[in-house]
Amino acid sequence: MSSVAQDFIAGLPKAELHLHIEGTLEPEMAFALAERNGVKLPYASVEAMRRLYDFQNLADFLDLYYQATQALLTERDFYDLARAYLDRAREENVRHAEIFFDPQAHMRRGVPFGAVVEGLSAALNDAVREGGPTSRLLMCFLRDLDAADAVATLEAARPWLDRIAGVGLDSAEAGNPPGKFTEVYERARSLGLRAVAHAGEEGPAAYVAEALDRLKVERIDHGVHAIDDAALVQRLARERVPLTVCPLSNIRLCVYPDMRAHPIQRLFEAGVVVTVNSDDPAYFGGYVNENYRAIQQAFTLGAAELTQLAKNSFSASFLSDTEKKERIAEVDAYARTNGT
Numbered sequence: 001m002s003s004v005a006q007d008f009i010a011g012l013p014k015a016e017l018h019l020h021i022e023g024t025l026e027p028e029m030a031f032a033l034a035e036r037n038g039v040k041l042p043y044a045s046v047e048a049m050r051r052l053y054d055f056q057n058l059a060d061f062l063d064l065y066y067q068a069t070q071a072l073l074t075e076r077d078f079y080d081l082a083r084a085y086l087d088r089a090r091e092e093n094v095r096h097a098e099i100f101f102d103p104q105a106h107m108r109r110g111v112p113f114g115a116v117v118e119g120l121s122a123a124l125n126d127a128v129r130e131g132g133p134t135s136r137l138l139m140c141f142l143r144d145l146d147a148a149d150a151v152a153t154l155e156a157a158r159p160w161l162d163r164i165a166g167v168g169l170d171s172a173e174a175g176n177p178p179g180k181f182t183e184v185y186e187r188a189r190s191l192g193l194r195a196v197a198h199a200g201e202e203g204p205a206a207y208v209a210e211a212l213d214r215l216k217v218e219r220i221d222h223g224v225h226a227i228d229d230a231a232l233v234q235r236l237a238r239e240r241v242p243l244t245v246c247p248l249s250n251i252r253l254c255v256y257p258d259m260r261a262h263p264i265q266r267l268f269e270a271g272v273v274v275t276v277n278s279d280d281p282a283y284f285g286g287y288v289n290e291n292y293r294a295i296q297q298a299f300t301l302g303a304a305e306l307t308q309l310a311k312n313s314f315s316a317s318f319l320s321d322t323e324k325k326e327r328i329a330e331v332d333a334y335a336r337t338n339g340t
Ligand SMILES: Nc1ncnc2[nH]cnc12
Pocket: 020, 023, 058, 065, 170, 171, 172, 198, 201, 249, 279, 280
């Protein structure tokens, strides 16, 4: 890739809207936290752990991802994890981040909800004081667990709802349709929470429509399989439903064989509000700028397209309309000065 495009991406102000904080746990930190907590991880070394990052599908990845969370036990662990991500995000000119966490993955190991959310939110607040990015927390329900478990998790979250902007749905998609969670989403929305859901990552286009119709989500996470249904693509474009696409994740989890086969460009050209994100960057070979670079290279994107993607990331965010306008103006100013 040209170094001009690389530099343009590096400096571009952007928001990241699809990022699992547990997916930012680098092996070095996993080992350091495990040692601090007296936990033994089932890997011989940092290198041995990294050598396992050769996934055939989502299930393969999730096994390792949940296993590595064993290192995370205390409020301080969650603070350190989020600080490390936010420092990295600031370096990549991420001005705003909407961050997923998986409370059930921690509560089932005996970690209290409060330890997770207090640690994460303290890190988010400190980052703002130190120059950004701004951020929001989105709590995910694990879709391979029962709907009743999701309801209990929402109840456990009640004392901390002032720290949580919304709910999401993640984990193993196949065989776990969005409709299974209709009631808990209704409850979450009635509590004033925003709603998003993973859909159409490994699951079919029909799950994307179901997430919109049954869960009333405002954004779709991934959504790439919408490309298999032309009428659905038209609907996403017409209703301006943003997709939080994660290109490197989709290649590393074998959703598409290579970046040229990825539908992001076709969705973008069809007028869908596409955004670029990193999902689980510690596992998928790159943080958000690496995702922009990978698609720039595959589709020879120019400054105009990259600028539009960055503007989409703010318009699709849960910032206020005034904040969105300000951040989008920042992107435009950057493009005017640096665009070729
Ligand atoms: N890409 C992904 N899909 C579903 N659940 C996840 N949890 C963490 N990353 C995920």
